[in-house]
Amino acid sequence: MKVIKFGGSSVASAEQLKKVLAIVQDDAKRRFVVVSAPGKRHSEDKKVTDLLIAYYEKAAKNQETTSLIEEIAERYGSIAQELGLDVSVCEAFASEIKSLQKDFDESDPYILDRFLATGENLNAQLIAAYFQHEGVKARYINPKELGILVTDEPHNARILEESYEKMYQWHNTEEILVIPGFFGYTKEGQLCTFSRGGSDITGSIVAAGVKAEIYENFTDVDGIFAATPKYIHEPALIEQLTYREMRELSYAGFTVFHDEALMPSFKAKIPVVIKNTNNPTCTGTMIKESYDRENPNRVVGVASDSGFCSITINKYLLNREVGFVRRVLQILEELNISFEHMPSGIDTVSLILRESQLTPELEKVLLKEIEERICPDELEVEHDISVIALVGEGMKFHTGITAESSAALARKNINLRMISQGADERSIIFAICGKQERLAVRSLYYTFFD
Amino acid sequence: MKVIKFGGSSVASAEQLKKVLAIVQDDAKRRFVVVSAPGKRHSEDKKVTDLLIAYYEKAAKNQETTSLIEEIAERYGSIAQELGLDVSVCEAFASEIKSLQKDFDESDPYILDRFLATGENLNAQLIAAYFQHEGVKARYINPKELGILVTDEPHNARILEESYEKMYQWHNTEEILVIPGFFGYTKEGQLCTFSRGGSDITGSIVAAGVKAEIYENFTDVDGIFAATPKYIHEPALIEQLTYREMRELSYAGFTVFHDEALMPSFKAKIPVVIKNTNNPTCTGTMIKESYDRENPNRVVGVASDSGFCSITINKYLLNREVGFVRRVLQILEELNISFEHMPSGIDTVSLILRESQLTPELEKVLLKEIEERICPDELEVEHDISVIALVGEGMKFHTGITAESSAALARKNINLRMISQGADERSIIFAICGKQERLAVRSLYYTFFD
Numbered sequence: 001m002k003v004i005k006f007g008g009s010s011v012a013s014a015e016q017l018k019k020v021l022a023i024v025q026d027d028a029k030r031r032f033v034v035v036s037a038p039g040k041r042h043s044e045d046k047k048v049t050d051l052l053i054a055y056y057e058k059a060a061k062n063q064e065t066t067s068l069i070e071e072i073a074e075r076y077g078s079i080a081q082e083l084g085l086d087v088s089v090c091e092a093f094a095s096e097i098k099s100l101q102k103d104f105d106e107s108d109p110y111i112l113d114r115f116l117a118t119g120e121n122l123n124a125q126l127i128a129a130y131f132q133h134e135g136v137k138a139r140y141i142n143p144k145e146l147g148i149l150v151t152d153e154p155h156n157a158r159i160l161e162e163s164y165e166k167m168y169q170w171h172n173t174e175e176i177l178v179i180p181g182f183f184g185y186t187k188e189g190q191l192c193t194f195s196r197g198g199s200d201i202t203g204s205i206v207a208a209g210v211k212a213e214i215y216e217n218f219t220d221v222d223g224i225f226a227a228t229p230k231y232i233h234e235p236a237l238i239e240q241l242t243y244r245e246m247r248e249l250s251y252a253g254f255t256v257f258h259d260e261a262l263m264p265s266f267k268a269k270i271p272v273v274i275k276n277t278n279n280p281t282c283t284g285t286m287i288k289e290s291y292d293r294e295n296p297n298r299v300v301g302v303a304s305d306s307g308f309c310s311i312t313i314n315k316y317l318l319n320r321e322v323g324f325v326r327r328v329l330q331i332l333e334e335l336n337i338s339f340e341h342m343p344s345g346i347d348t349v350s351l352i353l354r355e356s357q358l359t360p361e362l363e364k365v366l367l368k369e370i371e372e373r374i375c376p377d378e379l380e381v382e383h384d385i386s387v388i389a390l391v392g393e394g395m396k397f398h399t400g401i402t403a404e405s406s407a408a409l410a411r412k413n414i415n416l417r418m419i420s421q422g423a424d425e426r427s428i429i430f431a432i433c434g435k436q437e438r439l440a441v442r443s444l445y446y447t448f449f450d
Numbered sequence: 451m452k453v454i455k456f457g458g459s460s461v462a463s464a465e466q467l468k469k470v471l472a473i474v475q476d477d478a479k480r481r482f483v484v485v486s487a488p489g490k491r492h493s494e495d496k497k498v499t500d501l502l503i504a505y506y507e508k509a510a511k512n513q514e515t516t517s518l519i520e521e522i523a524e525r526y527g528s529i530a531q532e533l534g535l536d537v538s539v540c541e542a543f544a545s546e547i548k549s550l551q552k553d554f555d556e557s558d559p560y561i562l563d564r565f566l567a568t569g570e571n572l573n574a575q576l577i578a579a580y581f582q583h584e585g586v587k588a589r590y591i592n593p594k595e596l597g598i599l600v601t602d603e604p605h606n607a608r609i610l611e612e613s614y615e616k617m618y619q620w621h622n623t624e625e626i627l628v629i630p631g632f633f634g635y636t637k638e639g640q641l642c643t644f645s646r647g648g649s650d651i652t653g654s655i656v657a658a659g660v661k662a663e664i665y666e667n668f669t670d671v672d673g674i675f676a677a678t679p680k681y682i683h684e685p686a687l688i689e690q691l692t693y694r695e696m697r698e699l700s701y702a703g704f705t706v707f708h709d710e711a712l713m714p715s716f717k718a719k720i721p722v723v724i725k726n727t728n729n730p731t732c733t734g735t736m737i738k739e740s741y742d743r744e745n746p747n748r749v750v751g752v753a754s755d756s757g758f759c760s761i762t763i764n765k766y767l768l769n770r771e772v773g774f775v776r777r778v779l780q781i782l783e784e785l786n787i788s789f790e791h792m793p794s795g796i797d798t799v800s801l802i803l804r805e806s807q808l809t810p811e812l813e814k815v816l817l818k819e820i821e822e823r824i825c826p827d828e829l830e831v832e833h834d835i836s837v838i839a840l841v842g843e844g845m846k847f848h849t850g851i852t853a854e855s856s857a858a859l860a861r862k863n864i865n866l867r868m869i870s871q872g873a874d875e876r877s878i879i880f881a882i883c884g885k886q887e888r889l890a891v892r893s894l895y896y897t898f899f900d
Contacts, residue, residue: 247766248796263766316697316713323783325792329776341794342775343870345877346698346839389796400860402869403853410850419852419871419878420793427795428869 005203008039010277014082034203037119048119056115059101120180128178138176148184157192167209200261208268223285296394299448308385314378384434396425408447455653458489460727464532484653487569498569506565509551570630578628588626598634607642617659650711658718673735746844749898758835764828834884846875858897
């Protein structure tokens, strides 16, 4: 049995929902259908979730909301109409949307979550009605009925472990269950939404809960590419990769979805496939615990991300001082700054961190604290650094990846600010000057692909 | 004016002392002569310092010491005789050696230091007498008179800052001052020896104190080589390198001398030259603050050291956890373990540390603490790792050193456990399997030299 999830653009219009139905019907094992709120139908369109946020803000300010309510209801109404559904469905939706603002109490910590979740919740009801209308044995199921229990953290809920057992009771369902993504309920019955990755995380949780043989994640791209199309024209599609590779690629610049959302499936060792609603015959990208074949690719992908900075501390004999680095990290921790990498020379240690964490003031405080408490011989900051990750489980079976990749960068005169390859040999991380990011990704990509 | 220092083998025999005199006389600027205790004359010989330790141990146990006292006195006596010095000199020496054990009090924290320092102290007196005998205007000077004040830490003394001003008063000396290395005096007048690097450190301190134009360190090798002769047949002599390069090379396996000993000169920006007493016309190796020429060598040397281990910690999303690494380092610190490098992947961090710090028991405790307090997804230890350092200030001006060096290792099928290049770009550190150390050093050496 399979859990299948459709993202916002896959459920944005009647035309898209017809594709969804065809996909669901194409395989009788597809019993759990997790859906997002309607996304954009074209680049200028608005997502229903964004309309709901606007509606929430107006309601909070006690402003006129009628036109927004109509706009939201109309998104569902037009789909329903085009699909030939009974208008009564959408009348009920309109009144449900309208009732959100009744007794609006801004101090209620759950109120925003109720607004937000409405997009998914109504869409699941609409899609279930459409399926039934087409003679499919399907029904909407509320996350509470399904057993999705979450922590009491509005907009930032996490799944409670006991949910999995509850969900497993549904694993033999005869009906197709249409599930709204993005939210669950606290033990006290309050609706709370997940932090990020919305419906992705619901799909991943349900797949783990019902012990699906696969979690099919339908998006609007063919799968995961070996490099970003931003830099590479028609990059290679990755046919298969491991959870870890996925994670390492996501770390630096892969935005197909938020990799944390897939964790529940990963932990339950359920394979995940990324497919395209608009091109369902494409095999997509399969993400599994490990490779089926013995000799995986040397490199599966090249990812990059900008907006890092490095702080380099020079101090004579620093690695003889037990606790030296710990004291540096203590300062970071006190200022609530996390770091990504810490390459070290003999008397040198550099910290690579995300620049977004630092305001100019915080940077000053950080440097002052290091200066005063660590007394370095030299202290240097460099901004606008990009990090490139070359990822592949196969690296450990092939010597020379470091040589090939650094040679590729050297040929393009790209100077390495840092290179780090850890003992697990799944990735090589390069830090380079931000201006050279595109050039670096291209030179690495064309070294290992094509 | 120059400070010149002679190591143990340079002052081990009459024949060697004749070379020393010739070297000193060859340049009128050589006014401060720092000397070690007599070292080995041949590979089966004993160092006077080792004889003094044996003498101390016997005296502590109240055992018969006569033959040891005679053996030590005879080392000086035979030199004096061969040099044609007055026998009275050595009679005084014998009684001074004998008097060490008078009122032997093991609870006296300074007693071992007094035994140890005698080797240098008598040799300086002998050499001064020899110089005078040869008509050179020279005299022995005691470190106390010279102004070498040290911390009150027996066998582990450090120079006190105020010493430098005191020593500077001697900078215009007309006489050649012969100074015993290895010890100084506390403010209370107690003799204390330095921890390591014995006479090297005295020479370095005196050079800084008298503001010498150069510190000449005479040894029994032509200088510093670009790789160890243990692995490379007739390695290239390094003509010039910087303090930092010296330091980075010393870190991994260079044992010409203890690099910390040179710190006082380095801090005072006094050039240091390593020369060979047995081959004084060889220009040796010059160590300076920075290069005279604009474009330094890409690589000055390859150093290696064995006996490391790596501890690899895998934990999903670890770099999002502020304080994660700090908590790992806290554990190390509590167990008084220092680490050398910390390469990191996306969800991985490895610690490279010197194996000598870990007993099997301590390793177990360390792993247990990490397991319990960090809850890693995976925890792995690898023993018998060697670290190779490729060093050169010129690296930052040349792209491609990483590529060339890792390609050289790849050609020999050497798998990199870790590669780390920090932002200062003065060295690249490779961690490899210990068995491949020799092969790795050879392949890197022949890539950049020859």
